[in-house]
Amino acid sequence: MPDDQSRRVVCSDARDRLVASIVVRAFARSLGFPPRACLELAIAAAELASNAVRHGGGGVLDVRVLRHDARLGLELECSDEGTGIADPDAAVRDGWSRGRTLGPDDPWHEGLGRGLGAVARAVDELVFAPAREGRHVVRARRWLPRPRA
Ligand SMILES: Nc1ncnc2c1ncn2[C@@H]1O[C@H](COP(=O)(O)OP(=O)(O)OP(=O)(O)O)[C@@H](O)[C@H]1O
Numbered sequence: 474m475p476d477d478q479s480r481r482v483v484c485s486d487a488r489d490r491l492v493a494s495i496v497v498r499a500f501a502r503s504l505g506f507p508p509r510a511c512l513e514l515a516i517a518a519a520e521l522a523s524n525a526v527r528h529g530g531g532g533v534l535d536v537r538v539l540r541h542d543a544r545l546g547l548e549l550e551c552s553d554e555g556t557g558i559a560d561p562d563a564a565v566r567d568g569w570s571r572g573r574t575l576g577p578d579d580p581w582h583e584g585l586g587r588g589l590g591a592v593a594r595a596v597d598e599l600v601f602a603p604a605r606e607g608r609h610v611v612r613a614r615r616w617l618p619r620p621r622a
């Protein structure tokens with residue numbers, strides 16, 4: 474796969490998280506990320522796609538190769554037309570879901586509040602961009618380690 478490719482995954486139902494993870498894993502492998510990093514990026518893609526569907530009413534995930542100086546990286550930009558994340562600092566905390574910390578009696582099938590935490594751990598940069606033109610954007614980037622001199 475050429476490293477200047479980009480790809481858009483439409484996230485409109487729960488199954489699209491699988492497409493997102495497959496696409497991102499393939500990109501990451503083609504760029505030379507080690508297997509564990511490929512898996513972590515695939516999970517991050519699935520979680521962003523899941524959130525766009527579950528909390529944002531549907532959206533898109535744009536996957537892009539990044540080049541900065543001699544470095545290569547991967548960008549996952551997920552945007553939806555929902556209201557956005559009210560409190561990003563709280564949202565990345567494990568166990569925080571739909572505006573509160575979950576307790577032992579909360580139903581697990583509505584989410585564990587662990588998706589964004591997994592995204593944050595998988596990437597080097599995680600940005601919750603201010604809503605623009607009615608779109609809410611989360612941007613995640615991971616860079617390949619610099620080759621040793
Ligand atoms: N795209 C989004 N739009 C609006 N709110 C969001 C979005 N993504 C996340 N959130 C808010 O941040 C909270 C935490 O997200 P996170 O992905 O960590 O957990 P979850 O989706 O609730 O559960 P899980 O991902 O474990 O299934 C969500 O419950 C939701 O309130």
Ligand SMILES: [Mg+2]
Nearest residue numbers: 523524588589
């Ligand atoms: Mg989630």
